[in-house]
Amino acid sequence: MSALLQLRNVTKRFGGLLAVKDVSLDVQEGEIVGLIGPNGAGKTTLFSCIAGYHRITRGSILFNGREIGNHPAFVVCRAGVARTFQVVKPFARMTVLQSVMVGSFLRHRDARSARAAALDVLARLRMARLADLEAHRLTLVLKKRLEVARALATEPRLLLLDEVMAGLSPGEVPELLEVIREINASGVTVLFVEHIMAAVMNIARRVVVLHGGELLADGTPSEVSRHPQVIAAYLGEEYAAGA
Amino acid sequence: MLEVRGLRAGYGENAVLFNVDFDVPEGSLTVIVGANAAGKTTTCRAISGEIATRAGTIRFLGETIEREPSHRRVERGLVQVPEGRRLFPFMTVEENLLLGSYALRARAERKETLEEVYALLPRVAERRRQLAGSLSGGEQSMVAIGRGLMARPRLLIMDEPTLGLAPLFVERTFDIVREIRKRGVTVLLVEQNVKRALSLCDRAYVLEHGQVVMQGAGEELLSDEGLRRAYLGM
């Protein structure tokens, strides 16, 4: 059974800067995989390449057996890969329900069934009560959840979450983690970029570490957190050498 | 010298610091470490006044300063060397340094301070007439530190001064920190290079997700398993 998402030698160059170097990894259907790495490691660039916001310089990205590398973002979404943004991009003046409908319209052409599907997603994410509220009025936590709801409404097989915990207080993290777990349990594969380590290690079954654009480690959370090169990347070479 | 209690701060809707408490004793080298996005730079900016705080208190030399604008804090002797150096590239090294003593208290002794800085940083002295933007990364870092010193600080906050520097300059930076301390300046240092910073300091705090999760003497923390966990989650 081949992996749902296959990255083969993906390389992305911005002029003189090599942001992603020869990265290969697999994501199996049903997994929750965390992508971590120090600042500037190339995580968001890699994400944007998968989602179709950047063209890749070399390599290929296969989803469900088909090439999605270098395809525009909307094509990638239609193929079954949905994403959220690091800095939320709400449809400010649309209501919560209308925003999610924009997502559900992808698979439901007429307004009535799109609306029903959207309400369904909102119920699953415990946001039904907010349906008629304008998006710009939501707090950040809820805006992030709305972003997830919107992406989910496109009925993806793979959900890319880009630092969805950023800006949340420690108290707000567990709730969103629970939401993500439920989404994964319902059959959606999740690949997420995160800085908040406690969150990553808590929920991911597999962790991939990027550093300087290269793949550094790929394993279970406990394997990765004890990996000498990963420790060196985060705490400095000298610390790793001493430890 | 510096007392921070219950600090909350962030950028727009993004909250970054949730409840930060720490002290910087007079004459010490205090270090803040932590993973990216933990809030180290945000902390520096909140103390220097670059960003407004949402809650909490900052006391410097016994006075409450969290509502004061940055320039007032500089007058008190609270000076920051910001992350990424941020020199004025089209001005000369000397002009950059002189701008550092803009504050009234520092301006009076400007000439003497300049000589002191040049004595401490000979490489900077050599290049005093060059445009700051034409210097290498390491040299710019020296100039930035020099500029901070020109304000005659009582407390110098240094935000990741060795970021992106070659090993030689990393060495040099830590030497300079030691020198600065000898001259009676208290230093609050934010660093990525955990081993060096913790071995050198008197006291250290570990930030994780906007809160202080560990504190103690540098050597203690180095041997603590909890340090790795603060960075890597488990």
Next chain:
Amino acid sequence: MRRGAKYALIALAALAALFGPLLTHNSFIRDIWVLVAMWGAVATAWNLIGGYAGGLSLGHAAFFGIGAYTSSLLYLDYHLSPWLGALVGGVAAMLSALVIGFITIRLRGPFFALATLAFAAILGIAATNLRSLTHGAEGMTIPFAPSLAHAIFASKLAYYYIALAVLVVYLALTWWISVSRFGYYLVAIRENEDAAQALGIDALRVKLAATLLSAFMTALVGSFYAQYRLFFEPTIFATSLSTQIALFAIIGGLGTVWGPLIGAAILVPLANELQSILGSSLPGIDAFVYGALLVLAILFVPNGIISMVRPLFAERPLLPAGPVQAELEIEACAIEERS
């Protein structure tokens, strides 16, 4: 507002629209009715791009003029009935929209506006210089030979009811779009194009479709104008005409079904009144006052006149208008979902 009262009001408005012009024999007043219906229709067509898609077009006069010139040329030179000529004009406008669309579609904000402005200006210059085709600065004159086939009528009433019919169709079309997938997609693109793309929306294609539709609709009214006035010049491509259209929609209410019509219904008679009252005292004073009133309107009712009326009617949230909607009674930052 209670449902009964709401329906009563709509019925009243419909009656006014149907019988209003019959209540007077004054030719000038009947002219105003025709103009309101006509400009209301054009502004409604513009609103698809300017309001729903969020692309401020300052060159819609281009489509208007293409409609007028195409149907008139075909009528004068080839004796093609203006009814058909209008449709051909519509297609011609769509083709021009395709061309200009590819150039402007990737532009955002002020660059888009400038490009559309340039487009109309270029057509104006072309119309002036291609004398053999367009009679240049002399303009096109259509001889007064009333007949149904010629789409020329002796009575202003006939013109009015045709314009009204077109307006009603355009309003219905706008309403239908606003509750359909197409409408949702347009607004999504306007609010955040990147996010829209991430939800599977081919933004370029959707924007182009809206542009083509808007161009076609505008051109049809351009042909109507030619048949009504029986004379027009290259000034039909003027920037002032484009901005007038945009203003009707903005003052009335961007991105709403009724906004553009409300804007036209208020501004057209107003401009006329100002001209007749003040026009003779100081030359240009009427334009000055008109301009000042527009500025005041933008300052105090930035969401358009319709925003003052909307809360009375909306039962369920409609697709949002341009800038900030009328406030709902909810504490913004205090809402937290605890489940």
